Every structure is written in C-alpha cells, then in structure tokens.
Amino acid sequence: MQAMATREEIEAYCLPQGTLSQLLREIAGHRPGVLTHVGLGTFVDPRQAGGRLNAAAVDPIVHLVELHGRQWIFTPSLPIDVAIIRGSVADDRGNITMDKEGLFAEALSAAQAARNSGGIVLAQVGERTSAGSLDPRRVKVPGVLVDAIVVDPHQRLSAATADDPYLTGQLHAGDLPTEPMPLTVRKVIARRAARELVAGDVVNLGFGMPDGVAAVLAEEHVSDQVTFTVEQGHVGGVPQVGSNFGLCRNPDATLDASYQFDWYDGGGLDVAILSFAQVDLAGNVNVGKFDGRTPGVGGFINISQGARRLVFVGTLAAGGQVSLDGNGGTTISAPGKAKFVGQVDQISFSGPEAARSGKDVRYVTERAVFSLTDGQLTLTELAPGLDLERDVLAHMHIRPRIHHRVRTIEPALFRAGLVGLTLASSPERR
Known part of the structure; x- marks a missing residue:
C-alpha cells in the first residue's frame, strides 16, 4: 500500500487513529462527523496537507471550522459498506x-x-x-x-503469538521475571527517558524505542510506580512490543479504543514517551513520512497533543554506529544520517502548537538531550566524554539554541548493571 501511494496509484490519506476510531461512532449515530482539536498544526490541518499523502489525493476529507471562538478540525461522516x-x-x-x-x-x-x-x-x-x-x-x-x-x-492472537491467556486477561501472570536489555544506546536512551517520569504518572509508550522504558523500569523494580496505558484500550499492566504491540500483559482494564481516545484527547495522560524520525528547529516532529516510506501516524497525534508532558526518543542520527564500553565510555565510529533537519518532511507533532499551550517537551538521544524552550529547540545536556561540536552539532543540519549551562547526562546511565533508577515525587523535582 505504501508503494502504491508513492507511485500515485491510489489516493492516499492518513488521519489520526483516534479520529478514525471516534468517526465510526459518529457514523453509527448518523451524526455529521468528528469535531476535534487533534491535528491542528500538523499535516492533518487543512492549512497544511489536510491528511493527504500524495498528489493523487485531491479531494478534501477534513475542514477547518470555528466554533465558540476556537478553531477545530471537522472530519465528515461517510457511509461504511x-x-x-x-x-x-x-x-x-x-x-x-x-x-x-x-x-x-x-x-x-x-x-x-x-x-x-x-x-x-x-x-x-x-x-x-x-x-x-x-x-x-x-x-x-x-x-x-x-x-x-x-x-x-x-x-492467532497476533502475528507473533498464537495464544496467550495472559495477553487476553483470562489469567494474571503475577510478577514475571524480565530479561534485562543489553547495554546499547537504546538502553541508555530508555534510562534517560525514564528519568522524566514521576511517581504516579499515567503513561503511554509509543511503538519502537519507547518500549525500552518499560524494560528498564522492570529491571530496576520500579514499574509499579507508574500506570502504563495503550491507545488500543488497555489501562495498567505491561505493554507488549514488536508484532504484539497493542496488546498488554496483566492489564487492569480493557476498553473499546474510542473511549480510550476520548480520555487521551481530553488530557488523561500525564506523560507520553514517543519515537521521532525527524526534528526541526521549531521542535516539530515527523514520524509518518520519510525516506520514501509512509508508515502513517497511528495514535501518535492524539497522544502527543493530549499528554501534558512529552518525551521524544531516538538516536541523534539514523544508521550511526555508537558503541559503549560498559564503564561510561562512548565511541562514535560512524556518524549516520542527520535526523535533526532544517524542515521535517511532514509535521506529525507541532512544536509551535505545543509551545502555545505550554507543554513540557523533551527530546532524548544517546549523545544529547534537548528541550522546547520559548518555542525553540534547545540543547540542555551532553553525554559524558563527548565534544559538543564534533560529536553532536556536526551531525545536525540545524544549530539549536545552546543552554547557558549545559549539564552532563548522568554517567551511570551509560554503565552496565543496575543504576539505582528512582522516580521523582513531582514534575518540579525531576
């Protein structure tokens, strides 16, 4: 389907997963459609691409409307055959x-x-x-x-699993032993992202690299201090990864997805930890269209616009080779392709919209940590032993604002074994 969209053989559109989920309810009730703030400032916004993925997609499927002094995106109902x-x-x-x-x-x-x-x-x-x-x-x-x-x-239960009563909620597994993640940059990023969590947080972990956060919390025996949720409808338990993504082990509750998105859109999430493919100077993030691929956005837009705090995770460059010696030392042997660019190929998360609403936004990589400060990407932390110009800025297509006091990312996060990970008691004490 992605290849057909790229070759202009089909009219390709993409809308937020939550909008599509809620749209089915509106269609069932013969209501006019979904009216939502989700998607404003992103490629779904009619002032940008209106959800279009290629030139063959000509007809508008969303509209910008004003109601009660606010702008909304309206997605009209359509018949389901x-x-x-x-x-x-x-x-x-x-x-x-x-x-x-x-x-x-x-x-x-x-x-x-x-x-x-x-x-x-x-x-x-x-x-x-x-x-x-x-x-x-x-x-x-x-x-x-x-x-x-x-x-x-x-x-089958999923592409990866034939059957598992612990993933359907028929049985409760208790405290299952977890295999520690190997020490790679993925684990370092997960550890640093976990430092942004606060005890009592309601959390969503995105697909891919964010799932490492659940693994490091389990390894450090602090998983019970937060509540994970999954946009497919689960609350509590341990989100699954890979081809089991969307499933959950030991959930406390399983809801219809549309109700979960209602909660997300209204601000039910304290924090979301999500992947990024590209980031630009305004803090915009792209996950849905890059390198000739159009994987789509899933629930990313609902989650990122609804959560109070955002932590985006990924390597500083795509395809780079960064090795760790287990004692805190880092070696960069291949630079990789820049992911921090002048302009993202598609806006899946709007930095300006987030800045206007006062969201707390972080971007965590293995070499540096950035924040969205006064509407601008700002470098705040540097990995121990790295040179700012040679190892970070030289591998970005943009030059972010540099904080007047750049801190060192905790050296312990780069070491093998347990690191004594603890969660803050409030956002102000992170």
Missing part, C-alpha cells in the same frame, strides 16, 4: 464474545456504523456455540448487527 471484525465465540444467532482477544479495538462501533449505513458485517471467530449459551454480559457485538460468520479454529 463493509465492516470486517473479529471475535472469539459466536452463537447461532451471531452474538459474539471477545474473551480470547487481546483487544476490543472498534469492533462494536464498526459493526454499528456498517449496519446503519446499509452495509454488511462479516465476523471471523475461533469457535461457534449454540444460541442462548453465552453470558449476555460478555457479548461485545450483538447478532442483530452481524450478516455472516466465518469460523477459523486456528486464528
């Missing part, structure tokens, strides 16, 4: 439970949207049972919405 959903068990009347699923996603909203649009609903389940045998409190999609059932007794 077919909804394809999945569950665990269906009875002979089509009622579907999801007890063995790792998430609920938008199954109910999608089915309601298709049914009320005059479309059809196709459901895949792992098994079938007789009518009247299901506990009605466990039915997530009623049979009146379902047109056809496909039974696949071998359906």
Whole structure:
C-alpha cells in the first residue's frame, strides 16, 4: 500500500487513529462527523496537507471550522459498506464474545456504523456455540448487527503469538521475571527517558524505542510506580512490543479504543514517551513520512497533543554506529544520517502548537538531550566524554539554541548493571 501511494496509484490519506476510531461512532449515530482539536498544526490541518499523502489525493476529507471562538478540525461522516471484525465465540444467532482477544479495538462501533449505513458485517471467530449459551454480559457485538460468520479454529492472537491467556486477561501472570536489555544506546536512551517520569504518572509508550522504558523500569523494580496505558484500550499492566504491540500483559482494564481516545484527547495522560524520525528547529516532529516510506501516524497525534508532558526518543542520527564500553565510555565510529533537519518532511507533532499551550517537551538521544524552550529547540545536556561540536552539532543540519549551562547526562546511565533508577515525587523535582 505504501508503494502504491508513492507511485500515485491510489489516493492516499492518513488521519489520526483516534479520529478514525471516534468517526465510526459518529457514523453509527448518523451524526455529521468528528469535531476535534487533534491535528491542528500538523499535516492533518487543512492549512497544511489536510491528511493527504500524495498528489493523487485531491479531494478534501477534513475542514477547518470555528466554533465558540476556537478553531477545530471537522472530519465528515461517510457511509461504511463493509465492516470486517473479529471475535472469539459466536452463537447461532451471531452474538459474539471477545474473551480470547487481546483487544476490543472498534469492533462494536464498526459493526454499528456498517449496519446503519446499509452495509454488511462479516465476523471471523475461533469457535461457534449454540444460541442462548453465552453470558449476555460478555457479548461485545450483538447478532442483530452481524450478516455472516466465518469460523477459523486456528486464528492467532497476533502475528507473533498464537495464544496467550495472559495477553487476553483470562489469567494474571503475577510478577514475571524480565530479561534485562543489553547495554546499547537504546538502553541508555530508555534510562534517560525514564528519568522524566514521576511517581504516579499515567503513561503511554509509543511503538519502537519507547518500549525500552518499560524494560528498564522492570529491571530496576520500579514499574509499579507508574500506570502504563495503550491507545488500543488497555489501562495498567505491561505493554507488549514488536508484532504484539497493542496488546498488554496483566492489564487492569480493557476498553473499546474510542473511549480510550476520548480520555487521551481530553488530557488523561500525564506523560507520553514517543519515537521521532525527524526534528526541526521549531521542535516539530515527523514520524509518518520519510525516506520514501509512509508508515502513517497511528495514535501518535492524539497522544502527543493530549499528554501534558512529552518525551521524544531516538538516536541523534539514523544508521550511526555508537558503541559503549560498559564503564561510561562512548565511541562514535560512524556518524549516520542527520535526523535533526532544517524542515521535517511532514509535521506529525507541532512544536509551535505545543509551545502555545505550554507543554513540557523533551527530546532524548544517546549523545544529547534537548528541550522546547520559548518555542525553540534547545540543547540542555551532553553525554559524558563527548565534544559538543564534533560529536553532536556536526551531525545536525540545524544549530539549536545552546543552554547557558549545559549539564552532563548522568554517567551511570551509560554503565552496565543496575543504576539505582528512582522516580521523582513531582514534575518540579525531576
């Protein structure tokens, strides 16, 4: 699909995952669409690309409107012809439970949207049972919405996992032993990002490098001091990584995704730790379109605009080779491609919007830490033993503001073994 979009063979658009999730509810209720602040200042904003990913995407699918003295992005409803959903068990009347699923996603909203649009609903389940045998409190999609059932007794929980009752919530695993991360720049970045957390924080960890934060907290036995959440609907527990991303081990609660996004959009997150592909001088971040690829943004825009504090994590340069000796020493043997650039290819996070709303924003790399200060990217910390000009600034296409007192990143974060990681008691004491 990405290749077809690049070759202009399809009209390619991308909207925030939360907007799409909420849109299904609006379609089901025959309401006009989603009105939200999410996406303002980003490529979703009609004043920028309006969610378009290529030249073939001509028609506008979002609009800028003003209501009660504020600007909003309006995404109109559209009819759903077919909804394809999945569950665990269906009875002979089509009622579907999801007890063995790792998430609920938008199954109910999608089915309601298709049914009320005059479309059809196709459901895949792992098994079938007789009518009247299901506990009605466990039915997530009623049979009146379902047109056809496909039974696949071998359906997998995910691409990576065939079945795991600890990821479906059927069993609670207790305190599982965790394998420590090897000492690499990924671990150093995760440790430094974890220093931004405060005891009691409600946290979202993005896809990729942010998942290392959960690993280092577990290794240091402080995971219970924060509550992780996942945009697919989980609250509590341990978010999973790789092809299990979106699942959670030992969650306290699992919600429909649209309700989770309602909470995120309204400011439910204390802090989000997210990846970056590009950063520019205004603090804008790109994760959705770079190097000829268009992976999209998922829930990134909802999360980054809703969270009170932001920590973006990534290596200073792409493809660089940085080695650690385990005693705090760092060697840069290959510079890599600059990720701090004059202008990001696509704005997934708007630095100016964040500055206007007074958000606390950090950018953590293995060589330096930056903050968004007075609307400008500012270098505040330098890795021990590195030269500012030679090892950092020479590998950036921009020159950030340099703080008048550049601190040294804690040397212990670059060493093997436990580092005695502790969490602050309040944001002011980080």
